[in-house]
């Protein structure tokens with residue numbers, strides 16, 4: 001049996017961040033069901049990440065990873081005219097368009113370098129509280145083993161695999177899904193260096209350039225609306241994209257050519273209740289899932305990953321009230337996110353009788 005101070009379940013951005021901050025001080029194990037991060041949607045990193053990466057002494061190393069720079073957002077939202085919000089006026093400067101798999105591989109490697117034990121591929125099977133410790137059963141290639149930990153951090157993403165086993169439940173806030181395709185496209189033209197969104201009657205589009213001359217194209221709508229069922233393959237996605245105005249021009253400008261198949265995933269907001277308890281807490285998407293329109297998910301994963309590490313360290317030092325303080329922090333983040341999101345959706349009033357926009361009015 002492996003004995004540690006802290007077991008972090010999930011080695012995505014939140015879990016790796018928690019582990020790399022804890023490992024120099026506490027015996028830390030970081031486990032993930034997947035042996036290596038794979039390509040996945042979610043690449044726009046907000047400028048404010050600079051402050052968190054600097055606090056964690058990671059910023060210079062992050063820059064050397066060579067992710068693409070993002071100079072701002074452009075949107076067709078609320079009117080047919082594109083509006084640009086440049087990061088020139090942001091005190092944190094520019095943001096980034098990440099190679100997501102490279103970013104997560106790097107965070108895992110930093111956690112290991114700082115002393116964390118990486119258990120991969122290991123799936124969480126069960127959690128029990130015994131004599132003031134967590135007894136966690138993990139399976140590696142089908143073979144079960146046990147980890148004994150004083151503190152547990154659930155950073156297992158939307159599934160919140162540990163917290164759910166401890167009785168927490170998720171409150172879903174809508175039915176948003178994302179349907180996307182990757183492709184290649186020239187790095188020049190009107191889409192270069194910017195994140196772009198365009199509202200349409202039954203949802204909204206997103207496109208962003210990625211490192212290495214790649215680009216992602218994504219459509220967001222509600223799972224129960226006909227539009228979600230209509231986009232069954234890449235050809236249908238491209239067909240619907242060609243009905244837009246500015247997005248179509250960006251695709252044409254960069255000569256977008258889809259490569260690979262269609263991706264579909266849940267993209268709705270949701271919140272875990274409760275997100276902390278005696279000797280455990282949830283970080284990142286396990287605690288709050290953000291509507292991708294906010295582009296705050298990664299920032300929140302880094303922030304709550306760091307906050308989770310600090311809370312775990314305080315708990316292990318004998319400080320009382322750690323769970324309550326952490327829950328209050330997550331509540332504040334959730335309130336601020338909801339206010340901002342509602343403000344953004346209310347900014348689009350062109351299709352007030354369409355179900356997608358009625359639900360968000």
Ligand SMILES: Cc1cc2nc3c(=O)[nH]c(=O)nc-3n(C[C@H](O)[C@H](O)[C@H](O)COP(=O)(O)OP(=O)(O)OC[C@H]3O[C@@H](n4cnc5c(N)ncnc54)[C@H](O)[C@@H]3O)c2cc1C
Nearest residue numbers: 010012013014033042043044124156157178284285297298
């Ligand atoms: C469509 C879409 C677009 C997005 N776009 C953006 C964007 O542009 N910018 C942005 O900032 N955010 C974006 N996000 C949000 C962002 O991707 C997430 O907030 C971020 O991935 C959260 O990181 P995390 O570490 O909490 O969870 P995850 O990245 O989901 O990591 C969870 C990890 O836990 C592991 N795991 C799960 N279950 C188990 C188990 N039982 N045992 C062991 N391991 C397990 C998984 O393998 C995974 O590695 C987007 C999200 C969606 C859905």
